Amino acid sequence: MNIRPHLCVYVSVIALLLFISANPLYAITISSSPVNPTVNQPVTLTITSTYTVTPSCEILVDFGDDSGQVSAGTCFVTPCVQVLTHTYTAPGQYTILAGENANLCRVSPGGPNPATLQINAQAVCVPMSITTPSPLPPGSASQPYTAQINISGGYPPVSFFKISGELPPGLTMDTSGRISGTPLSGGTFSFTIMAEDACPNGKQSAQRTFSLYISQAATMGVTALPSSFTIGRGAPTTKSITFTISSASLGNVQLTSSMGLFMAGGNVVGEIPSPINISITNGSGKVTETIYIPIAVIKRTENLGLSKFTYQRTFSGQSLSATARSNITITTDAGAEFRISGTRLFFENNRPEITISSNQPLPELYAEIRHTGTGLLKGYWEVDGKIFSNVFKTISNVDRTIITSPSMPSFPTFDPGTHVVRFIITSPQENIDFPKVIYFVKPVAYTKQLPIRLVLPQDNASLKFTSGEFKWEETHSVKSATYLIEFREMAEEKTIFSAYVTKGNYRLSDDLLGRYFKAGENYQWSVTGFDTDDEIYSVSGRFSFFFMPRNSK
């Protein structure tokens, strides 16, 4: 009889279990991982809700802190599992509530609804240390500076304080550990910084002594040479200007000037848009620029009522910049510095080329030099790239000077072919593209005309207006076969009278005097000798004479 009640119990339990497995409990459960979270680290919450039928129900969660309710989502299946994370920022006991949103829940889960879970958020304070090494990166006086002190570990918020020493004047540190500002002076500075966190278990701190080197103020000096000069107003000018940069605080760097400016009375009157670079080695460097001052810059300055302007360039790099200026004064051409504004080479034919025969004396070559100011001109004649003769001339006149090629000896003409001549000016030094002229020597023997020496009357003689004899002689061994004596009026090329003779003299008779000459006039005479083939063989120079008036004694 006792067996029946036991069987009944067993059957009942089995039936209950079967019921339970076939019809689970309708409820909301909350679990957390970890069970007790760490402050400031996320905790994962799992919300499980079960329903009797297919649900449509939004579950709301309240983490128990001040973050308010959040939706865990809407359940459309049963059981419905929802996962959320949350971070508690303060330690303490928190009651998590999870329940249906009555307004958005068609089928309610089973109770408890809302379900609750008690958790205990715990604070964990990692040991803290300052990781920024000492010394801090160096800085320069007058240059902006920033540095950040970093830590590892600690419990935020972490605050930084200077507890000893001095920051460089001009620099400050905020509580985040950021040092910033513009150092006012250079030097090596030492200071101790302490970092302190907010660990709930008790504040932690760390400290480190830093050194910081602030270099002296980085200064850069730029000079322009010449610092001043004058130019003539009449022509454009080229001028070489040397910029020199020196700085104790600069090492090996390259500085750049993007453009040069012509400034007059604060106005830009011209620019040279070419950038130039200057390489600084061990704190110094120089660069030379040949500037071209166009006539327009002079006119713009004149239009401002000024006669002075500057040429300036600003060099920058390494957060530094400096400007160099060269002062320029415009004067009339006579008052300007001795400078070349143009050169022109030409032969007697007024052209820069000539053709001659071998061994023919080269006709005179002229170098026309246009200049401002006066001074000592130095230069040399160059034939085929080789120095032939030097020229030193004290230029005292204004504007233009003619230099004549050397005559004794003149440029060599025995080598046939093309020869190039230049006149090279070495002082004043200018950036001149020296022009050249060409003389071409034909390989044809130049028939050198031998000299005839005029004997009587002597040059510049004053003669009575009566018949008289003209004499000449040849010093070479073979004499001319025929001579032509020619008479010209002064400064005239046209012959007024001539005579052929076979001897070295000619008598001007009274009859001829009356026909072709006048008393009281100046004349010139010359003699040309011809060989037996009637070719010109010898020539004389020209002598002058004056026929005195008839009544003079």
Next chain:
Amino acid sequence: MELNLRAKFKKAGIFTLVTVSFLILIVFLPRDVRGENKQMIKMIIPNPGAEVIGKKPMIKCRVAQAVDRETLLVILDNTDITGIVVFTEEGFHVKSVAILPSGGHTLMISGVSMAGERFEVSFDFSSRHSAQFDEAYSNNEVTVLYDRVMPKSDKSEGEPDSKVEANLTTDNILQTNKWRILLNSNIRYFDQSTSAFPPPPKGVEIINYLLTAKYRGNELDFTAATGDLQLNESENTVAYLSRRGGQLLLEHKNFNLNSFVLKSDQIFGFDGDLGLEGDLDDHIVGVSGAVKLFSDKLQLKTVYATGSEPGEDFGSWSTSGDKKGNVIGFIMGSHLLDDRVILDAELDFSRYDSDILDEFGSESDKAYRIGGETNIGNYSLQALYRYTGPEYQVVGNPSIQKDLQGISIQGGTTRENHAITLSFSQYHDNVKNNPIYSRIKTVAFGGDYNFMGFQEFPMGISFERTSLTSSREPEFTDPTRTYTDTLTGHITYIKDRLSVGFQAGYGFQEDRISDFNDTTNINLSLSPSYSWDRLSIYPSFSFNRSRAHFTDVNTDTYTTNMSFNAKLIPEKMACEFSGTYNKTTADDNSTDMDTINASTRISYFFTNKFWIMTNPAVALMAQYNQSRDRLFEQENEEFRILLSFTNNISFSF
């Protein structure tokens, strides 16, 4: 009324006197000037009035009576040819030494017959050079040069191993009754083993040419020319402008009109065009008209020119860029008192844009000058006053000095053994009183004296002092006080074939405001020469010392040149040499360098003709160059030997 009668009687008296005098002259005229003299001497070749064809025509005269040869005077076109007359039994004949220009000629013969009769006759004839043309000839000369560098020569960068240059020079004239056409040119071929840096370029190039056609009409003459021209209109307009282009000159009686178009650039070679094409951006165009009045004693002229010019071209360099402008000038010239006084005046107006690329346009300005010159006996005097505005500039005439006003005077006299010239000038700038500038006055005076008393020792000395002083200086402007003295002297010894010249020069410039510019310059040179038929030698030695007072540094330069030409075997072999030694030192050790350049050529001329080579020659040439910079311890040395073949062919027709 009485007065009128007196006047009539007076006129009648004069008329009667002249008539009687004329009759007396006819009756008692010596026989020598009467017609029968022509019977005594007859020109038989050519016949009087005939036209003869030839360049040097023979003239023959027959003399009917015996003539005193000592008194005979034969003049052909103002040339006494008595000295080359050849006497024959029947008379004499003569042939011109020089080519007789085509056209009309007059032969005048005078003298005294053995009978004591004085005579004078003249004959006219004309000549032309050929049947078709009055004058026609073409002279041509082709030259060829081939240079080859020989082994053992130093290799120098850029120097070619071989080079060929050929040149044709042609000179042509054709003349008819009214036309005269001239053409001359140089055409050249150039090639070498390395690239050429023109000019000259490789290939064939017309180096220069000038084609001229002249027409001489009864009323109108004109000249048309194209090629390399040189124009000279006036000092302040177009002056000695030498360019490629064209010109047309018309002349009618005492009027002439000249027009021209020229390339702006001075060019080498043909460069593609005649200089006539294009526009004012690359040309200079002009016209001038002139009239001569009062028997050519007064000339009035007007010139207009316009166009552009480059900043630099072949043969020139300047700081300026491209420019354009125009000018009009009015010129007057007169010769007074039998040419004893010459007056010259000019007034010009220009518009000129000194840089066509900037925002400033052309500026107008004017210039004028008036000058006079007189030569009386042994004395001469020249004076000139001129004004040139600060903006007065002219295309193609860079020689004008602008911004100038003042006067210059020069006078001189020449005696038997002495010649002296004195000069003075005073000019100032800033002629428009621009208040932002000073005014600078330039005063120069000097003298030049030559003594010829010793024929073997001609000598001379000259001196000049120039001062530049400023006034009206604006605030913060330094004054100018610069004084320059130059003194030069020369003496030469001449004896037969020997000549020794010595020259010395001294220049001192003092800037009394700043001693930075003070300099002293001394030049000494000795130039002996010896010239003989078979040997010419020209050495020269020069020394220069320049002293910069501010730095107290002397710079010395020594230059020695040597040039000689020796005919080792006349007509066969010649040797030529040219060399320069140059040394420059400074006593602050900033300069110490010297150079030696020498070249010599030994030529052998073949007298035999080979094929078409009519004048072949072979030459061996050596070149030596050395440069040494003792300061930087640098030395360059090169030696080259070249073999050279040359030939030239001349042909005329």
